[in-house]
Amino acid sequence: MLREVSEQGSPMQRERALSALVESGQFRGVRQELADFSTRPSSREPGAAKQRVICHADYQTRLPGHQVRGEGDPATGDTAVDEAYDGSGATFDLYRDIYERNSIDDRG
CATH class of the missing domain: 1.20.5 (Single alpha-helices involved in coiled-coils or other helix-helix interfaces)
Structure with missing residues (x-):
């Protein structure tokens, strides 16, 4: 169209x-x-620790943008950033603890 x-x-x-x-x-x-x-094979061992990275695209279409919070960093005070960080951690825990997988496709 x-x-x-x-x-x-x-x-x-x-x-x-x-x-x-x-x-x-x-x-x-x-x-x-x-x-x-x-689809690339994971270099991480199954059951590896969380390795979260939250990025901000600065209202642009280019991804991934710049990192605003990484694994172990303190809360930023930005609600969206902190919710993304906490939510991705909860998702990781769900796959590991409930589904006994290390990711959605179990490839890490």
């Missing part, structure tokens, strides 16, 4: 459609990179 609008729409519609296509392509690229990363 966006390709059609980028070819047949008004100048403003074409500009917006092209912009959306570019951003969509960037997101697809990031998703592919993450998928490639997630």
Whole structure:
């Protein structure tokens, strides 16, 4: 649909459609990179300790952004950052303690 609008729409519609296509392509690229990363064999032993890293993208589309909190760091006072940190720890504990896995795919 966006390709059609980028070819047949008004100048403003074409500009917006092209912009959306570019951003969509960037997101697809990031998703592919993450998928490639997630299928690599883990270098960590099963049952390894938590290694959380929370990043902030500074309201941009480039990922992963810059690190705002890492494993063992004190709370930042930023509610979203601290909730992400605590929530990822709870998820880790759930997979380890309840599902007896070291990750969603059990690859670490």
